[in-house]
Amino acid sequence: MENWRQILKKPYFNKELFFYEKSHYLRNGISLTEILKLSENPQEAALSDQLLVGWSLSDAMATMNLFKIREIHLIRLAEETGDLAGAFERISQSLKEERLFREKIIGILIYPALLLAATVVFFIGALYYILPPLKEMLSTLEVDNMLLSSLYKFQLSIPMPVLSTALFILIYASVKVLQRKKVFRYLVFGKKWVEHEEMTFINELYLLLKGGVDLMEALHLLEEGRSSCVKLREGIQEGKSLTESLQQGEYSKLLVRYVQISEETGNLEESLQSYLLVRKTFFEEYLRRRTALLEPLSIFILGALLFLLSMAVMMPMMDAYEKL
Structure with a gap:
């Protein structure tokens, strides 16, 4: 396995930018080998070297652990049809849509995440640096409070390094779990x-x-x-239509209806494009509605913790004032 130093030394390969830039150069009649020579990226230089010794672009891409099989297949077909610029443009557009969707989700989640992180840091700081001297001061005044005593016992039983380490492990484990696409999508979209x-x-x-x-x-x-x-493939091989195969595969009624229309019109691509426009609009709105409560919920949690700490401080102070 590669160590972290080797991984960090590797130059970043922006696949979306690669396909986007090359599509524009190809549209303007510049050959791919000339385009790759202009780049200082070592991955593109390696790709150029393979093209110069007679490799096809798709075969050269297949030797690199950077491209998906379907992307390579699209390039191979484009080499046969001569529409390499079009293939590059379609792939770059698809990658752009994926990136924008990820950025939208991250943009929605980052503020609540930062707010909750600040809340946790503030709570730990108050628990270990404010409450102990306060407890000691109130003890000299013979004032006791159940909430303050409970928090004080908690910080005595669990040292700050132990609690910080436990929280770090919990956050790390949560990030690892969220990196799984199915888990992440379930948390973001729920039953949808x-x-x-x-x-x-x-x-x-x-x-x-x-x-x-x-x-x-x-x-x-x-x-x-x-x-x-x-x-789906097995159903079509058995002689069933795509609509029938989709119905047996428990796909949505909306998709089945669009495919049914395509079988009547003979244009599957157009029907799928219409379906995608409808579903993308729906999920953008659904995501907005689903995440609308995240920010106020984060503020509520912060407020609840601040109220808890205020009660732990103010109530004993009021008791001490009454005894004076």
């Missing part, structure tokens, strides 16, 4: 995560079909991690 997974699948299928890939071949390329693709 299955429908969002369906939309993601159709988006990838649409990209392949638009790039000239046959339907059966496209389903084969998307089989990785999706048992539903296998069932």
Whole structure:
């Protein structure tokens, strides 16, 4: 395994930028080998070297652990049809949509996360640096408070390094769990995560079909991690229509209806594009509504902790004042 130093030394490869820039250069009639020579990125330089010794672009990309199989397949088809610029443009657009969606979710979640982190830091600081001298001062005045005593006993029984380490491990474990796509999508979309997974699948299928890939071949390329693709292929091979195969695969009625329309009109790509426009609009609004309460909820938690600490401080102070 590579150590962290080796990983950090590796230059970052921006795949979206790679496809976007190259599509514009190709549109202007500049050859790919000339384009790659302009780059200072070592990955692109390695790609250029392989092209110069006679490799095709798709074969050269396949040797690098940077591109998905379906992206390589689209490039291979584009080499055969001569529309390399179009393939680059379609892939860059797909990557851009994925990035914007991730950024939207991160933008929504980052403020509540920072607010909660600040709350935890403030609570730990108050627990270990404010409460002990306050407790000692009130003890000299023979004033006792159940809440203050409970918090004081807690900080005595659990040293700050232990609590900080436990919180760090909890946060690290939570981040690791959230990196799993299914878990993350379930937390973000709730019960709608299955429908969002369906939309993601159709988006990838649409990209392949638009790039000239046959339907059966496209389903084969998307089989990785999706048992539903296998069932769809098997259904079509048995002579069933795509609509019937989708119905048996428990896909949404909306998708089934759009595909049914495509079988009547003979234009599957257009129907899938219409379906995607409808679903993307729905999920943008659904995400906005679902996350609308995150910010006020974070403020409520912060307020509750501040109230707890205020009560732990003010109530004993009031008792001490009454005894004077």
